[in-house]
Amino acid sequence: MEAIIRRIRELKKEKDVVILAHYYTDGQIQALADYVGDSYYLSKIATEVSQNTILFCGVSFMGESAKILNPKKTVIMPDSYADCPMAHMADTDKIKEIRETYEDVAVVCYINSTAEIKANSDVCVTSANAIKIVKALPNQNIYFIPDGNLGRYVANMVPEKNIIINDGFCHVHTSIKRKNIEKAKEVYPEALVLAHPECTWDVLEIADYIGSTSGIIEFATKSTSCSFIICTEMGVLYELEMKNPNKKFYSVGHRQFCPNMKRITAEKVLEQLETINHVVELKEELSKRANNALVRMLELASWR
Ligand code: 13P
Ligand code: SF4
DSSP states (O other): OHHHHHHHHHHHHHTTEEEEEETTSOHHHHHHOSEEEOHHHHHHHHTTOOOSEEEEESOHHHHHHHHHHOTTSEEEOSOTTOOOGGGGOOOHHHHHHHHHHOSSEEEEEESSSOHHHHHTSSEEEOTTTHHHHHHHSSOSEEEEESBHHHHHHHHHHOTTSEEEEOOBOOTTGGGOOHHHHHHHHHHOTTOEEEEOTTSOHHHHHTOSEEOOHHHHHHHHHHOSOOEEEEESOTTHHHHHHHHOTTSEEEOOOTTOSOTTGGGOOHHHHHHHHHHOOOBOOOOHHHHHHHHHHHHHHHHHHHOO
């Protein structure tokens, strides 16, 4: 493995490539990346890096977003089959129908969505900025796609708006069950429950903290508590344990890992640096329309 890592380092310098990785990738991938973060951080950093090529260790919507925001750069992915099923769980005909039904509606799409869905939306959000952006929008009616669980969470936090919820979901987060958290609490009564808003509402109800992957890491790191029940994908444990070697982190299920994120291996990263052949390509017109929703997110999220 050392030889692979050494070769990755040589090639990315030689070919002017920057490696971005999401917290759900394997620890080994996070260790070799130049930047690691949640979806919001990664989309922002993708607009700031100087390298001509971005190698994105994440699922398709992440590579697509980086390409949409940087049409002149080359964006490559280690595994072109690493896709997020939830990104496809919204329907453009339904968006049309909602736009016809509600005069004053903003279509808000979670960044976990295809370029086609983004192109038909008014603004993108991530779990780190969804509440802030929905509050900042002038519209009273919000059609929130694709994730129903994040949509319900936003509706709860922004009760002054009418949030129309879609029925998309993440199979990883919905596999985390309240009864298992309650059982874990019996064993570790001191542990705080930290949950991603893609979890179901009954899980969020008993969480001590709800936030994005970065939010969860920051909360646990700053907390004076020493043990935590982590209700999100297990990849975050790499950063949590690195930053907090004396704290304990527990998971509650065997399905708390994203099989698509785990398709990314160091061997595939190396192969991609050698071949540069999994290039993200999007039609120009589609990319321009999707870009509007992403740029609006970056603008609204940076407002103080
Ligand atoms: P974050 O935006 O919190 O990184 O989450 C991304 C994701 O895919 C959650 O399942
Ligand atoms: Fe998609 Fe869920 Fe994997 Fe996140 S954890 S990339 S939402 S399948």
